[in-house]
Amino acid sequence: MHSAVELAREAGFVPAPAPEGREYTLADRRTISAYFLRLYCSATRSQGNPDRTEYVWLDEFCLSDDQQPQNDETVAAQRSTELGRLADIFRGALQVVVFCHEDSCDHTKPECIWGQRLFTIPEILHAETVVRLTRRRLEDNIMMAKLFPTTGRAFRLRMQHYAALANRWHLYAIFQHTVNAGAVPWQVAIHALVVEAIRRDEAGNFHDHKFLGKALNGLLPRRARLSDLGNNGWNDLAWLLELNQGFYNAASLAAVCSISADNSVAWLGKPIDPAAGNERLEPVVTAFPISSDVAPNPPLTIIAGETLGLRKHLKRDARKHLKRDAFGLYNNEEIKGLKILSWWVAVVLVLISSILVGSPGHLTSGIVLYYVTAILYCIVELLAGTMYLEREGWVFLEDSLWGDKLEAKLGEQDNNLRSLTRWGMFHYY
Ligand SMILES: [Zn+2]
Known part of the structure; x- marks a missing residue:
């Protein structure tokens, strides 16, 4: 909805004052959804017969029965009930269109606003075909929408890949379960689904809290009847877990949740994030409940492992870096003299150019x-960069290529690496 709102705003739409308990009126929500529908139609125009009939399911139009009175209260009640079958609705779709308003987003990375919502999980987990609807800014500043169809499995594999890079191990387990069900048993999958849903609920400031159980209904082996799901997310979740107790050990959820800071809630606190290395042993290492704000590592995590990014190749110290100055010119003491000299020469030349620009008749020579x-100055930066290697991070050097003369070979690339200190089976510097 947020992305559809952005589309409507860009088109100059001004919503009516917010009704109680909602951000937009029903009429406005449908108008906003129509902007998205128009964008989808503009992207599909080039595909196949433009006069074809296509059936589109869009929640603001389809979650309630349009034969019933269309006022906010009736629609809200129907919508709340119907959300309990959202997983089944999307499971039955021929294709699922994924969209966010951000420029050039492919929607598979954890930063994508679409992927952060609670309802993303039932929408995508069983989709056969996924169509990525992506907007791209053209040279004349116009946003052009394009469709990229792919299989649901390929899309989820990409999401799984990025979940691992972001250390989102519960999300990783959820996708691993759907793309290769044999690899992750239901015990782990249900656990990951519940923890991820609670985390998204919290990240969304509990905006969707009453839908917590409904978002998961239809994704677990046993489902609840819609009439048994109410307006309390915790109660719905507890009921779902009870229905699925043959597939799932609820004690393991208790083992990874902190104690609730709010005594009025008869439920566990927020889940403790799994640390790299203990993600498959979570219930064991977090068995002693602690407040998640106190310590970054659960008390039984003895090793405190870390996931490291490993490069395949050495890199010259000549690229933009967010945390420090770019280029070897600034990072090596032995060429500090060159750095100061080049800086002062540059300052003097800039001063001379400024004087020339200010003098009548010398404007062109000043600019030149x-x-x-x-x-x-850029040439000096680049030359210094080629003399040194980037010395941050981890790199894998194959023994058959680098062999015994590692120090000598590395020293040829960067003088600082002529003498290394041995550590275990590896070298560090
Ligand atoms: Zn996106």
Whole structure:
């Protein structure tokens, strides 16, 4: 909905004052959804017969019965009930269109606003075909929408890949369960689904809290009747877990949740994030309940492992870096003199160019000198960068290529690496 709102805003739509308990009136929500529908139609226009009939399921139009009175209260009640079968609705879809308003987003990374919602889980887990609807800004600043069809499995594999890179191990287990069901038993999958749903609920400031159980209904082996799901997310979740107790050990959920800070809630607190290395042993290492704010590692995590990004190749110290100055010119003491010299020469040349620009008749020579100074300074930066290797992070060097003369070979690449300190089977510097 947030992305559809952005589309409507860009088109100049001004919503009516917010009704009680909702951000937009029913009429406005449908108008906003129509903006998304128009964008979808503009993207499908180039595909196949433009006069074809296509049936689209869109929640604001389809979650309630349009034969019933269309006022906010009736629709809200029907909508609340119907959300309990959302997983079945999306499971039955021929294809699921995934969209967010961000420029060039492919919707598979954890940062995508679509993937952060509670209802993303039932929408995507059983989709046969996924169509990525992506907007891309063209050179004339116009946003162009395009469709990229793919199989649901391939889409979920990409999401699984990015979940692992972001250390989102519960999300990783959920996708691993759907793309390769034999690898992850129901015990782990249900656990991951529940923890991920609670986490998203909390991240959304409990906006969808009353839907917590409904979002999971239809994803677990046994489902609840819609009439048994109410307006309390915790109660619905507890009922679902009770129905599925043959597949799931609820004690393991208790083992990974902190104690609730709110005594009025008869439920566990928020889940403790799994640390890298203990994600498959979570219930064991977190068996002693602790407040999640106190310690980053649960008390039984003895090793405190860490996931490291490993590069395959050495890299020259000549690329933009967010945390420190770019290029070897700034990171090596032995060429500090060159750094100071080049800086002062650049300052003097810039001063001379400024004087020339200010003098009558020398404007062109002043600008040329500015330009040449910038080029010369960049050349010095690049040359210094080629003399040194990037010395942050971890790199894998194959023994058959680097062999016994590791230090000598590395020393040829970067003088600082001529002498290394041995550590275990590896070297570090
Ligand atoms: Zn996206």
